Amino acid sequence: ATRSRAHKKCTVIGGSGFLGQHLVQKLLEKGFTVNILDVRKTFDKQGVQFFTADLCSKEDVLPAFQDVSVVFHCASPAPSSDNRELFYKVNYTGTKTIIEACKEAGVQKLVLTSSASVVFEGTDLKNGSEDLPYAEKPIDYYSQTKILQEKEVLRANNPDENFMTVAIRPHGIFGPQDPHLVPVLVQAAKSGKMEFMIGDGKNLVDFTYVDNVVHGLILAAENLHPNSPICGKAYHITNDEPIPF
Ligand code: NAD
Numbered sequence: 001a002t003r004s005r006a007h008k009k010c011t012v013i014g015g016s017g018f019l020g021q022h023l024v025q026k027l028l029e030k031g032f033t034v035n036i037l038d039v040r041k042t043f044d045k046q047g048v049q050f051f052t053a054d055l056c057s058k059e060d061v062l063p064a065f066q067d068v069s070v071v072f073h074c075a076s077p078a079p080s081s082d083n084r085e086l087f088y089k090v091n092y093t094g095t096k097t098i099i100e101a102c103k104e105a106g107v108q109k110l111v112l113t114s115s116a117s118v119v120f121e122g123t124d125l126k127n128g129s130e131d132l133p134y135a136e137k138p139i140d141y142y143s144q145t146k147i148l149q150e151k152e153v154l155r156a157n158n159p160d161e162n163f164m165t166v167a168i169r170p171h172g173i174f175g176p177q178d179p180h181l182v183p184v185l186v187q188a189a190k191s192g193k194m195e196f197m198i199g200d201g202k203n204l205v206d207f208t209y210v211d212n213v214v215h216g217l218i219l220a221a222e223n224l225h226p227n228s229p230i231c232g233k234a235y236h237i238t239n240d241e242p243i244p245f
Contacts, residue, residue: 008031008032008033008069009032009033009034009035009067009068009069010027010032010033010034010035010068010069010070010071010072010221011034011035011036011037011064011065011068011070011071011072011107012024012027012034012035012036012037012072012074013037013038013055013071013072013073013074013075013098014037014038014073014074014075014076014113015034015035015036015037015038015048015074016036016038016040016041016042016043017038017042017074017075018173018175018177018178018179018180018210019074019113019173019210019213019214020036020038020072020074020075021042021043021177022175022177022210022211022213022214023072023074023214023217023218024036024045024048026211026214026215026218027218028045028047028048030218032047033047033048033049034047034048034049035048035049035050035051035064035065035068036048036049036050036051036064037051037053037055037061037064037075038050038051038052038053038075039052039053039054040052051063051064054094055075055090055094055095055097055098056089056090056093056094056097057097058097058100058101058104061097061098061101062101062104062105065101065102065104065105065107066105068105068107069107069108069109070107070108070109070110070111070221070224071098071102071107071109071110071111072111072113072217072221073095073098073110073111073112073113073153074113074217075090076090076091076142076146077090077091077142078179078180079140079142079180080180080184081142082141084141087141087142087144087145088145088148091142091145091146091148091149092145092148092149092152095112095149095152095153096152098110099152099153099156102163103161103163107163108162108163108164109163109164109165109166109221109224110153110156110163110164110165110166111165111166111167111168111217111220111221111224112149112150112153112165112166112167112168113167113168113170113213113217114146114149114150114153114167114168114169114234115143115146115169115170115171116128116169116170116171116206116236116238117135117138117139117140117142117143117146117171118134118135118138118143118146118147118150118169118234119132119133119134119135119169120135120138120139120143121135121136121137121139122137122139124203124204125204126204128236129236130233130234130235130236134147134150134151135147150167150169150234153165153167154166154167154232154233154234155232157231157232159226159227159231160226162226164224164225164226164228164231164232165224165231165232166220166221166224166230166231166232166233166234166235167233167234167235168213168216168217168220168234168235168237169234169235169236169237170208170213170216170237170238171205171206171207171208171238172205172206172207172208173207173208173209173210173213174207174208174209174210175209175210175211176210178210181207206238206239207239208237208238208239209239212237212238212239213237216235216237220235
């Protein structure tokens, strides 16, 4: 009984955020009990235990990983922040701390929310596959630290030691409670910044509905076992066709 209870417990790092909250809701519906590790607490829910802590502190992270089989990593400073030091500290150094904490606590699976921007060099990509190399010149420092982060997580994959990792790469995520994408577009439109067109108006961009990202994260976790071909791999996730932006 202890084993199956442990199997049904997971931790969502960044569970107070936009994607994290949707993921937590779905995990609860699927019968998991959920720990949330986040620097802020945005809601209260039955079946959820909050650990209000910075993911960079292993000491504070470890209690949130006890008896947990899966850790979902959905935390990052906002891409719009221009704090390089913070991006490096949280996305890169902090992720290394999470990997160490997973191993110490005996967590078997780590599912990372990466970003499609890790392969974006600034020119249109249509049907870009996972065979694309990491961007040599990422478009911003946020993306650069998402590359460092993803490499670290995938390199840590070690099924022989019963520790398995996988990464899901969405691009722009939209849906209820989105704090980033749509509000920023609306604000830009209101302040008259949408009157200009960059390029020929046929630039492509990829948006994914938040439930599809959640679905991808949960499928990844469910299919991550020692003999699975998804171990140590990254997967793009999208709705369907990219749309003109
Ligand atoms: P969000 O800002 O809504 O949520 C991120 C959460 O992480 C917040 O609740 C924040 O408090 C928490 N957090 C930040 N730093 C932390 C720290 N040091 N310790 C603990 N918690 C910390 O962002 P989101 O849109 O939900 O993004 C989730 C993940 O998805 C991120 O990894 C992001 O890089 C990735 N992603 C998002 C998009 C998008 O369009 N929103 C696209 C691609 C990838």
